[in-house]
Amino acid sequence: MTLDATARKPNWFSRLAHPGQFLNWSRLLVVPLAALTALLFAVGLWFAFFNSPEDYQMGDMVRVMYVHVPTAWLSQFVYGLMAVSALGALVWRHPLADVANKAAAPLGAVFTALALYTGALWGRPTWGTFWEWDGRMTSTLILLLIYLGIIVLWRAFDDQLRAGRIVAIVTLVGAINIPVIKFSVDWWNTLHQPASVFTAEGPKMPLSILTPLLVMTLAFTLLFLTLHVVSMRTEIFRRRAETMSRQAALSGGQ
Numbered sequence: 001m002t003l004d005a006t007a008r009k010p011n012w013f014s015r016l017a018h019p020g021q022f023l024n025w026s027r028l029l030v031v032p033l034a035a036l037t038a039l040l041f042a043v044g045l046w047f048a049f050f051n052s053p054e055d056y057q058m059g060d061m062v063r064v065m066y067v068h069v070p071t072a073w074l075s076q077f078v079y080g081l082m083a084v085s086a087l088g089a090l091v092w093r094h095p096l097a098d099v100a101n102k103a104a105a106p107l108g109a110v111f112t113a114l115a116l117y118t119g120a121l122w123g124r125p126t127w128g129t130f131w132e133w134d135g136r137m138t139s140t141l142i143l144l145l146i147y148l149g150i151i152v153l154w155r156a157f158d159d160q161l162r163a164g165r166i167v168a169i170v171t172l173v174g175a176i177n178i179p180v181i182k183f184s185v186d187w188w189n190t191l192h193q194p195a196s197v198f199t200a201e202g203p204k205m206p207l208s209i210l211t212p213l214l215v216m217t218l219a220f221t222l223l224f225l226t227l228h229v230v231s232m233r234t235e236i237f238r239r240r241a242e243t244m245s246r247q248a249a250l251s252g253g254q
Contacts, residue, residue: 019096019236026229033226040219047212061125066212068118070220071111075143076178078108078224082150083175086168096232098164099239101171102154103231107224109147116140135184139177146174160239 048066082104088097119137120130131137150167157163205213 019099022096023233023236026233029229030226030233033222033229037219037222037226040215040222044212044215044219047215052208052212061122064118064122065209066216068115068122069213070217071118072115072140073217074220074224075108075112075115075140076181077221078104078111079143079147079171079175079178082108082171083178086171089164089168090172098160098168099232099235100228101150101164101167102160103228103235105147105150105154107227107231109144109151111220111224112140112144112147116144136181139181139184143174143177143181146170146177150174 044066048063052063052066054060054062082101085097085101085104088094089101116137119140123132124130150170153167153170154160154163157166
């Protein structure tokens, strides 16, 4: 075997990420991921309702935080994953990259919408208003519109390979909004408080609040991973079915 042939041999990651191999090993992950997700939600909700104190101002409404913070985190995390997938589609032309991008977009849109909705519920007793055009709220709303635009782009093209390239470019351009969301509380006057979990001095909240918050964040993250794997598998099967249908139509026409 020559050096060039060896260099062209796919590495273990490329083999695992091949759509056919992905279908083989990912089916083994769905049930364990779903079970672990359900367990973490049960633990997180128990801590949130029975081991977390009420707020002296908001009372039980403070428990909205255990949904708002994880969904807000996922709204940005999912888009970051889509940006990495976009690079994979444009630079390495990996067949699974645009599948991952397409499967993640609706999930990211749902998590972003939940973050905005729960933020409005939490903001009313805290700030006296459901909505304020501050930096973080506005940039998160823009993120939701970007998600919806990407979903529309995927549906606008019958040729998914062509759509994947266009969506990848739009995804990378839209990624500019992620640091805006992250640092909006530092750049502008905003109703949102600065970071209180990951800071140089450590978490700025008691353990009775931090524990359910971290457990619920992990639970929501695993929920996304479970749904993302299922959505990617569904998209691969759908594309295979469309390819077989086109081939059958061509064979019948000859």
